[in-house]
Amino acid sequence: MPANPDTIVITGASGGLGRALLEHLLERFGDAEIRATHYRSEIPMHHERLTWQRLDLRSADEIEAWSADFHHIDWLLNCAGYLHGDIGIPEKSVRAVDNNFSLESFRINTLPTLLLAKYFSAALKRSNAPLLASISARVGSIEDNRLGGWYSYRMSKAALNMALKTLSIEWRHSHPRGCIAALHPGTNDTALSRPYQANIAPQNLFQPSYTACMFVDLLTQLDPAQSGNFWAWDGTRIPW
Template identity: 55%
Template structure:
């Protein structure tokens, strides 16, 4: 079994790397990092440098594989060192908006473009991306966070559309958007004070939940938007 975790050096991604190594004792696991290669090593793990915002790098990475069983994209951004999610229209900025799209949305499309031929060779291929409940248009009650919400809503649309194409061309495959819940990582750090008690999850717990969810998913569920506990979320 060949598993690729994109964004394996991030909070959720790093936990996912550990979880799939434990859950699939014979699997070969590949993981990507952006700038700094993690020091964690395992004889069944191979690290790859990747900037997911660069299409040529995604294409080059795909050429290293003959077959992939699971591809899980854990890359995401909510804020930078100088700018956080917008509270109102006055705080919106075109560069920040486009940066959200370039990190949260476009990489999944490019990964699907270049890795679908590799996934097609697997017996039960799965393509999953970490999304967010705030990307749900129907569930939006608070407003704000324009760039992040829009980038995740666009991501969800891409995954739904990929799933429809796979129903014609890769009938044995499963495509899914996953909401991990609020996870104790650098992404959520500035906003954890507002998280209800018991709703801030450790990355190890999130990785375990998501891997268990992916293990049980079938092509009939392809195109879904699911929370960590299996709950189907509204688009």
């Protein structure tokens, strides 16, 4: 069981969900050392057991260089993501599809998890119960796609899900005590969802602190037999 991790890496910890998770992990695991990353945002908080790194997760070179600092990691949690920004906004129709926006979505939503898995593989292998989890999104489920739209975000999260599933199969041999998880947080009140909250009923718009607590409850219960699944915040399984 991956309970009580000693060393935790959390990427995208400057975001709404990442920061909430970071605060919850510091409180919940009183002995854990946490290494967190931010990129464009300034460092949002300080703590004696917390070390920050500015890291562009689109850069394989930066991830590789940072990974050299680590000997042992129990949990690696990726909370970075991209839905809208300078390059574009989610597409309502195929007419709005734009190469640069689609590629940026893959660069931030898909590839970093795979690169982190690659470069942190050895450090995770030194754990008795390594866990690698990445925040995906229900809209990345192909089976669950009822509304359409949001091509780039959906595709990049579906591809992330495939990366995590494939990694879980590799880990059966390479990290047999480990667990891989794709996570859906529900709709949370963060900068990422803010422009798209108008039609969300108040009871369905979560505070990130609530979701962080639910995620950690879930993660502490996962074992290798449950590796390679897509979980909602409440512990229910989402079809791929």
